[in-house]
Structures are given as structure tokens and as C-alpha cells.
Amino acid sequence: MRIDGAVTLVTGGAKGLGLAIASHLHARGAKVIVADLNEAALADLPQGLEPRCFDMTDPDRAVEATRDICTRHGKIDVLVNNAGMIYSEAMINIIRPEQMMHDLGRFRRCITANLDSVFIMTSAVVEQMAMRRTRGVIVNISSISSRGNEGQTAYSAAKAGVNAMTVTWSKEFGRLGIRCNAVAPGFIDTPSTRTALSPSIVKHIEANTPLRRLGQSDDVAKAVASLIDNDFINGVILDVNGGLVI
Numbered sequence: 171m172r173i174d175g176a177v178t179l180v181t182g183g184a185k186g187l188g189l190a191i192a193s194h195l196h197a198r199g200a201k202v203i204v205a206d207l208n209e210a211a212l213a214d215l216p217q218g219l220e221p222r223c224f225d226m227t228d229p230d231r232a233v234e235a236t237r238d239i240c241t242r243h244g245k246i247d248v249l250v251n252n253a254g255m256i257y258s259e260a261m262i263n264i265i266r267p268e269q270m271m272h273d274l275g276r277f278r279r280c281i282t283a284n285l286d287s288v289f290i291m292t293s294a295v296v297e298q299m300a301m302r303r304t305r306g307v308i309v310n311i312s313s314i315s316s317r318g319n320e321g322q323t324a325y326s327a328a329k330a331g332v333n334a335m336t337v338t339w340s341k342e343f344g345r346l347g348i349r350c351n352a353v354a355p356g357f358i359d360t361p362s363t364r365t366a367l368s369p370s371i372v373k374h375i376e377a378n379t380p381l382r383r384l385g386q387s388d389d390v391a392k393a394v395a396s397l398i399d400n401d402f403i404n405g406v407i408l409d410v411n412g413g414l415v416i
Contacts, residue, residue: 171307171398174199177243179236181226181291182253183219184211186360187311190387191250191394192219198395200248203239226253226287229294236294245304248398249295251332252311254284256366257325277324284328288335292350296343305347307398310336311390312354314411329354333407340405349404351397356411359384380413 173195183192184206196202196218205222206212212221222239224231240246257280261272288310299306315322316329332352339350357363357375363384364372376382393410397403 171247171305171401173248173395173398176200176247176398177203177239177245178248178250179203179205179222179239179246179291179295180250180252181205181287183250184208184215184221186362187355187358187387187390188250188252189215191252191311191391194388194391194395195248195250195398201243203243205235205253226291227282229290232290232294233297236291236298240298240302245302246295246298246306247304248307248309249291250309250311250394251288251291253287253291254311254328255280256362257283258321258366259324260321261323272323280324281328281331284325285331285335288332292335292339296339296346296348299348300346303347306349308336308339308343308348308350309394309397310350310352311394312336312352312407314354314356314409314414316354316407317415336407337405344404349397349401351403351406351408353390353393353397353408353410355385355390355393356409356414357384358390359386375414378414379411383412385410385412 178195178200180192182188183204192202192204203220209223215221224235259272310332312332313329315326316333318326336350336352393408
């Protein structure tokens with residue numbers, strides 16, 4: 171698919187990795203709509219990016235927003251499911267005897283943010299693609315943690331689910347002319363990564379990555395663009411991790 175002129179919806183695109191993806195696709199000529207819950211960040215979007223504030227875990231709001239975007243722009247060509255949250259919590263914390271088990275409520279919140287949102291947004295967008303006979307592209311943002319990362323039971327489970335849905339949808343949607351792929355970043359140098367990881371852990375990751383550095387947001391944005399560009403890539407989980415394997 172030609173990125174130039176493609177109507178593209180990027181979820182969680184007001185800051186960090188999502189903003190880098192949105193900005194890169196806009197620079198390539200796409201008409202980019204950025205969906206996010208952060209109203210303040212949406213108000214500060216670079217010129218040319220269209221803001222949309224709604225909850226991507228609310229099916230009714232997702233359907234309403236998707237239909238409105240299609241009414242305004244005629245269609246959605248590309249959906250980038252980037253919305254989510256990094257979350258770490260040990261399954262059993264032996265130094266906290268009063269509450270040793272992983273909290274179920276926090277597990278469910280992580281699953282909702284990282285897995286349910288992808289299901290809900292894809293459902294809403296693909297409905298419109300099918301109705302309008304749009305030969306579209308879905309790109310899901312997964313993670314290297316989908317392979318199972320110590321201390322990230324909920325996050326790893328959510329991202330593994332994203333990978334499974336990606337492959338399943340590539341088979342289901344392919345007959346409609348809709349491709350579905352995912353990008354699985356390693357550790358990317360973003361504010362959320364720096365918040366989630368201590369400096370010592372960051373140094374450990376850098377030392378164990380063959381390229382000896384964290385990834386940059388632009389590395390991921392270029393990977394997303396490559397999956398949109400190539401019309402014969404379908405059902406792929408594209409690793410972007412500098413050679414690091416958990």
C-alpha cells in the first residue's frame with residue numbers, strides 16, 4: 171500500500187512511540203489521525219496530525235469514533251494499534267508476605283489496556299474496511315516481552331495474545347484484501363521505558379544487546395512503515411530488538 175495519501179489511525183499516538191510512528195507516517199504523506207485519552211498531549215500534537223480523544227477500551231466509543239472518521243475521510247486505510255501500557259509485577263513477591271500474590275485487578279487492567287484495546291479497535295475498523303471494500307492494513311505493536319519476561323506476567327500475556335490475534339486475523343482478513351502484521355520492539359529509549367526500568371537494568375540490557383544500545387522510536391516507526399509498504403507481507407511478527415532475545 172502506498173503510504174502517501176493513506177488515511178491512517180494511530181492509537182495511543184499523542185506521546186512517545188505512538189507519536190514517533192504518527193509523525194513518521196505523516197512525513198511519508200499519510201493523512202494521520204491520532205487517537206489518545208491524553209487531552210493535553212493531543213492539544214500539543216504537531217501540525218498536520220488530527221487529534222481524536224476517546225477510550226479505546228470502550229467498544230461503543232471505538233465504533234462511534236471509527237464511523238465518524240470514515241464519514242469525514244471516506245475510509246480508514248491503515249490502523250496502527252499502539253495504545254497500551256508497560257506494566258511489571260512479580261507473580262510471587264516473597265519480600266512482601268502480607269500480599270505475596272500478583273494482584274488480579276492489576277492483571278486485568280494490564281490485559282484490558284494492551285489486549286482488549288487491540289481487539290476492540292480492530293473489530294471497529296475492519297467492519298468499516300469490509301463494508302467499504304477497503305484493502306487495508308492492520309499493524310499491531312507487540313513487544314519482545316511476548317516471549318515471556320521475568321516480572322511481567324500480565325504484560326507478557328497481553329503481548330503474546332496480540333501476536334496470536336495478529337496471525338489469526340492475517341488468515342481471516344486476507345480473503346478480504348486486508349493484511350495484518352505486528353512489530354515487536356525490544357527495549358526502546360522512551361520516557362515510559364526509563365520510568366519502568368532502573369538505570370542498572372538499562373545498562374544490563376544494553377550490554378546484552380549485540381548492537382550495544384536501546385532502540386530508538388524511529389527504528390520502530392520505520393518498521394511499521396515497511397509493513398504498510400509491502401503488499402505481500404501478511405501474518406508476520408517483525409522483531410525490532412537489535413538482536414536481543416529474552
